[in-house]
Amino acid sequence: MPVSSSRIAARMRRIKPSPTSAAQDRTAQLKREGRDIINLVVGEPDFDTPEPIRKAACAAIERGETRYTQTSGTLALREAISAKFERENGLKYSPSEIIVTCGAKHAIFNTLAVTLEAGDEVIIPAPYWVSYPDMTLANDGTPVPVVCREEDGFCLTPEALETAITPRTRWLILNSPNNPTGAAYSRERLAELARVLMKHPQVLVMTDDIYEHIRFDGEQTTHLLVVEPGLRDRTVVINGVSKTFAMTGWRIGYAAGPKDIIAALDMLQSQSTSNPSSVSQAAALAALTQPMDFLPEWVATYRRRRDRGLELINAIPGLSCRAPGGAFYLYVNCGGLIGKGTPDGATLESDLDVVMYLLEYANVAMVAGTPYGVSPFLRMSIATSEANIENACLRMSAAIRKLK
Numbered sequence: 435m436p437v438s439s440s441r442i443a444a445r446m447r448r449i450k451p452s453p454t455s456a457a458q459d460r461t462a463q464l465k466r467e468g469r470d471i472i473n474l475v476v477g478e479p480d481f482d483t484p485e486p487i488r489k490a491a492c493a494a495i496e497r498g499e500t501r502y503t504q505t506s507g508t509l510a511l512r513e514a515i516s517a518k519f520e521r522e523n524g525l526k527y528s529p530s531e532i533i534v535t536c537g538a539k540h541a542i543f544n545t546l547a548v549t550l551e552a553g554d555e556v557i558i559p560a561p562y563w564v565s566y567p568d569m570t571l572a573n574d575g576t577p578v579p580v581v582c583r584e585e586d587g588f589c590l591t592p593e594a595l596e597t598a599i600t601p602r603t604r605w606l607i608l609n610s611p612n613n614p615t616g617a618a619y620s621r622e623r624l625a626e627l628a629r630v631l632m633k634h635p636q637v638l639v640m641t642d643d644i645y646e647h648i649r650f651d652g653e654q655t656t657h658l659l660v661v662e663p664g665l666r667d668r669t670v671v672i673n674g675v676s677k678t679f680a681m682t683g684w685r686i687g688y689a690a691g692p693k694d695i696i697a698a699l700d701m702l703q704s705q706s707t708s709n710p711s712s713v714s715q716a717a718a719l720a721a722l723t724q725p726m727d728f729l730p731e732w733v734a735t736y737r738r739r740r741d742r743g744l745e746l747i748n749a750i751p752g753l754s755c756r757a758p759g760g761a762f763y764l765y766v767n768c769g770g771l772i773g774k775g776t777p778d779g780a781t782l783e784s785d786l787d788v789v790m791y792l793l794e795y796a797n798v799a800m801v802a803g804t805p806y807g808v809s810p811f812l813r814m815s816i817a818t819s820e821a822n823i824e825n826a827c828l829r830m831s832a833a834i835r836k837l838k
């Protein structure tokens with residue numbers, strides 16, 4: 435067979451650019467054009483990486499830790515991750531059951547890459563982090579979104595899980611606290627889901643715990659495996675330092691799981707990226723072994739912003755928002771604006787239209803709910819100052835009053 439006339443592989447036509455990156459690029463472009471845009475798109479902490487972590491990275495450079503490390507990450511870092519799992523989550527993983535990756539995103543992508551056969555189904559509770567369906571498609575899988583209703587606190591119910599499982603189900607992806615809704619699963623709900631999963635041994639479970647420490651309800655994030663240790667040999671735990679330690683740019687994530695999957699991840703990594711940056715690994719080691727004394731203050735700050743944002747949003751006719759239990763987003767219901775007419779004669783047909791309207795008339799940038807799988811909603815990041823949140827709400831309120 436001759437090569438295809440398109441130089442771009444067919445698998446690339448299955449996926450689309452990340453809508454958050456697209457919204458971020460559009461916002462940056464408008465800012466360059468001189469528009470005074472309030473950016474509520476961002477999905478990263480607005481704090482600096484704590485100083486001891488930055489210093490540890492500089493010291494690693496000075497010590498000459500600038501060469502390849504083991505593909506799966508340094509033993510010191512994997513030992514620190516192992517200790518973190520035991521200390522914070524009550525989970526026991528030896529360093530040989532852990533791999534360090536270039537961000538949690540890389541860990542999720544590679545885990546799908548090493549396990550999915552064409553047509554395998556991946557159950558993704560919606561609203562979901564935008565990348566899960568595209569990563570599934572990129573690896574020949576079939577995403578199976580399962581809508582979690584606002585009335586159910588945006589959490590997957592055991593009934594919905596049972597209905598979604600088929601003989602082709604390969605994965606369930608559970609993300610708690612959730613991006614974009616902030617929903618955090620209770621121990622009781624995890625136990626109900628575990629009961630369903632125990633009946634279906636072909637289903638693997640991926641837990642994405644990246645927001646575990648950003649909780650507003652004083653609760654600790656309970657892990658599914660603490661509730662049901664019987665799922666251990668088919669669960670992959672994903673985590674990383676990006677959100678907790680404000681280290682999004684350092685690109686360190688990790689996965690822990692059964693030895694065969696970790697070995698496959700190691701092999702794929704050895705033939706693709708090799709080890710994550712040695713300097714970033716040294717920084718992550720400091721992050722996981724030093725006191726997290728910065729965190730209570732950061733969480734209290736997110737909480738103040740969340741409370742102020744909720745108060746202002748819920749006072750705007752047409753918008754409403756439930757209090758998220760964690761993460762740093764408000765998932766705002768904008769159903770009350772659908773069908774309204776704009777001053778230039780258009781009708782707001784969807785949350786995508788609402789986002790464009792608010793960008794145009796309020797100079798506020800957000801992401802629509804559509805790419806997160808449940809509409810009509812707006813995802814508003816609270817990883818920005820309280821003044822920005824207040825200003826954005828004032829501007830949105832004024833723009834919404836102009837609708838007919």
Ligand code: PLP
Binds near residue numbers: 536539563682687
């Ligand atoms: N998982 C979720 C739910 C996220 O929201 C994100 C980032 O936005 C990631 C994973 C990726 O994290 P990392 O920066 O470690 O790749």
